[in-house]
Amino acid sequence: MVDPTKLKYKKQKNGIPCTGEFYLQKDESYKSKGSMTYSIVSKEKEIGRVAETDKGSSSLGNNLLKILSSLFLNIKGINLEAFDLSLLDQDGYLIASIRKKAGFFADFNVYTKFGKHLATIQYSTRKNSPTISVIGPDGKDQFLAWIQSNLIDFSIEDKQTGEEFSTIQKRSLVHSTIRENLTSNDAFFVNNNQLNQNVNTKLISIVVALDMYYYMGQ
Known part of the structure; x- marks a missing residue:
């Protein structure tokens, strides 16, 4: 896992390149090492990563919660432990x-x-339909993620305009070997009409939340 004391701050770029299409894929290391890491890829090039730090997972209490969560991984939402993740550029x-x-x-x-x-x-669970809200520091809703079909397609609505500006789709990647096709995690493909760094950060955070809320253990 990433040591937060060694993260780089100097000579930093503006952030992950703002692009209309990218995907996140969780690394296989989670199954073997228990560390949460996602690659962020656009046009076959890694443009950033989301990596778990030691800060949120080193306490005894949180380790006990991880053990409890592992007993219920096949139940959606049974993810008790705290997580502390860093969004990093390339x-x-x-x-x-x-x-x-x-x-x-x-x-x-x-x-x-x-x-x-x-x-x-x-x-x-508004009106018996699960949703994920993005709420600003002022307490106002900014975005709303709706489930479109079978927990693999999501629509992101701008609460100010009421219009869809982004979609997230969970799909399998095609690899060159059978082993990779069988063992690699699915990717979350993000299409985004608002090319803004803060919006990108929030969409990436939504993907991480979707994965933990719905797919952890799959």
């Missing part, structure tokens, strides 16, 4: 922090590299 420089509180369907909080609160990612 050179390993810190862009933002994504932190999940301990508990069932617990909130995620997103912070800039300077520690400023950027957004809260919150799960809810």
Whole structure:
């Protein structure tokens, strides 16, 4: 896992390149080492990563929660432990922090590299339909993620305009070997019409939340 004391701050670029299409794929190391890492890829090039730090997972209490969660991995939302993840650009420089509180369907909080609160990612079951809300520091809803079909297609709505500006699709990647096709995790493909660094950060955070809320253990 990433040591937060060794993250790079100097000579930092503006962040992950703002692109209309990219995908996140969780590394296989989670199954063997228990460390959460996602590659962020655009046009076959890795443009960033989301990596778990030691900060959120080293305590005895959190390790006990991890053990409890592992007993219920096939049940959606049974992910009790806290997570502390760093969003990094392709050179390993810190862009933002994504932190999940301990508990069932617990909130995620997103912070800039300077520690400023950027957004809260919150799960809810409005009108019996599961949704994920992105709430700003002022407490107002910014985005809403709707499930479109079979937990593999998601629509992201801008709450200010009421219009869809992004979609997230969970799909398998085709690899060159049978082994890779059988063992590699699916990817989350993001299409985004708002080419803005903060929007990109929030969409990446939504993907991490979707994965932990719905797919952990699969």
